[in-house]
Amino acid sequence: xxxxxxxxxxxxxxxxxxxxxxxxxxxxxxxxxxxxxxxxxxxxxxxxxxxxxxxxxxxxxxxxxxxxxxxxxxxxxxxxxxxxxxxxxxxxxxxxxxxxxxxxxxxxxxxxxxxxxxxxxxxxxxxxxxxxxxxxxxxxxxxxxxxxxxxxxxxxxx
Numbered sequence: 001x002x003x004x005x006x007x008x009x010x011x012x013x014x015x016x017x018x019x020x021x022x023x024x025x026x027x028x029x030x031x032x033x034x035x036x037x038x039x040x041x042x043x044x045x046x047x048x049x050x051x052x053x054x055x056x057x058x059x060x061x062x063x064x065x066x067x068x069x070x071x072x073x074x075x076x077x078x079x080x081x082x083x084x085x086x087x088x089x090x091x092x093x094x095x096x097x098x099x100x101x102x103x104x105x106x107x108x109x110x111x112x113x114x115x116x117x118x119x120x121x122x123x124x125x126x127x128x129x130x131x132x133x134x135x136x137x138x139x140x141x142x143x144x145x146x147x148x149x150x151x152x153x154x155x156x157x158x
Contacts, residue, residue: 003039003067003098004074008081008090009059012046019043019060022086026064029080035069040102053088065099 010022023041030036044061053059068074074092081090 001067001069001098002071003065003095004092005095005099006064006066006077006081006090006092007044008062008064009049009053009088010062010086011088012056012058012060014060014086018086019062022084023062025084026081030066030077033068033073033076036066036073037068038064038066039099040065042102042104056088059088065095067098 008026010019014022023043027038027041030038041064042062044063046058046060049057049059078090078092081087
């Protein structure tokens with residue numbers, strides 16, 4: 001099994017609905033291909049381009065990771081992305097090992113449930129880990145070094 005990663009740039013003026021439609025069109029094109037399975041397909045974000053492409057200074061980056069049994073399916077997929085008007089540029093790379101499945105996290109740091117995978121029981125929050133000795137030693141002055149006394153009484157004694 002071979003693992004691949006495709007990064008494609010979509011028109012930055014597309015709103016979320018239209019961007020989702022482009023991603024769905026890519027998914028639908030990959031479904032009928034034999035021996036190909038999508039691992040991750042997510043929006044990476046809107047970023048400034050290194051140089052203007054079709055008069056756009058920005059682009060929305062979309063990351064697609066998939067596995068395939070044969071490299072021949074890449075030719076068809078590459079041709080599809082070239083003809084897709086919404087895709088400004090794309091690049092496909094072969095990965096050495098299987099990528100991890102991406103889990104989207106919300107602001108609280110807990111994984112968001114995927115569509116249809118709602119949690120029946122709420123997850124318990126974990127407490128902060130206790131401070132280690134190295135953190136304690138950084139906040140307290142060392143006992144070997146004398147503390148500087150800047151009080152007026154100490155100056156009078158000198």
